[in-house]
Amino acid sequence: DAGITQSPRYKITETGRQVTLMCHQTWSHSYMFWYRQDLGHGLRLIYYSAAADITDKGEVPDGYVVSRSKTENFPLTLESATRSQTSVYFCASGAGGELDTQYFGPGTRLTVL
Amino acid sequence: QQPVQSPQAVILREGEDAVINCSSSKALYSVHWYRQKHGEAPVFLMILLKGGEQKGHDKISASFNEKKQQSSLYLTASQLSYSGTYFCGTEKNSGYALNFGKGTSLLVTP
Structure with missing residues (x-):
């Protein structure tokens, strides 16, 4: 039972390149989320999705694109990476409902040179 | 909209015992x-819902004061394994997106 996985776990890229971070969950959760975590800022929501083909912006969406064609996958694309996007990216998923919460993947550490 | 956590760091x-607080300027539906x-x-x-009771989980419990828009996490008889950074995530309505605080760093020493 893999739960929620992210790939790659580590990525180094250069300014201006396109990068896609993958997120896959095996729970059939309706909701999926992307966060970035930076020292001093905590976890900030980039985008989230309530179901396949439904996405919405979070607190810091600029420079990022998401898609959700299948329930289990929620890729995050940096169309033209910038140094300010160097961060640890966490994907999370949840079933929704009053007593449910979000379950986090292991994270991807992205460095933009 | 980001909730405010206090203290920023604590060493035990x-x-x-320790208490970590999470406060919001907006009315809350739940705190995670x-x-x-x-x-x-x-x-x-753990999760606390508006109108719900204090939750407990072994020696870690939490409360949610709706009127003050504040939640507190209580760690009793701390263990070395409690070390880490604690985050509260708040939800304004049942739309499920969370706003997280910046975290409280907790270090438990022998």
Whole structure:
């Protein structure tokens, strides 16, 4: 039972390149989320999705694109990476409902040179 | 909209108690508490809903004061394994997106 996985776990890229971070969950959760975590800022929501083909912006969406064609996958694309996007990216998923919460993947550490 | 956590950091000796607070300027629907160890993903601890009661989980419990828009996490008789960064995530309505605080770093020493 893999739960929620992210790939790659580590990525180094250069300014201006396109990068896609993958997120896959095996729970059939309706909701999926992307966060970035930076020292001093905590976890900030980039985008989230309530179901396949439904996405919405979070607190810091600029420079990022998401898609959700299948329930289990929620890729995050940096169309033209910038140094300010160097961060640890966490994907999370949840079933929704009053007593449910979000379950986090292991994270991807992205460095933009 | 980001909730404010206090204190930012705390150091305890094993067996001591600690309280971590989470305050919001907006009316809240729920508060979620997570713990994150260095280099790992946040792990869910508990959720408190508007109108709900204080929750408990072993020696970690939490309360939610709706009128003050504040939640507190209580760690009793702390253990070395409690070390990590604690985050509160707040939800304004049942739309499920969370706003997280900046975290409270907790270190338990022998």
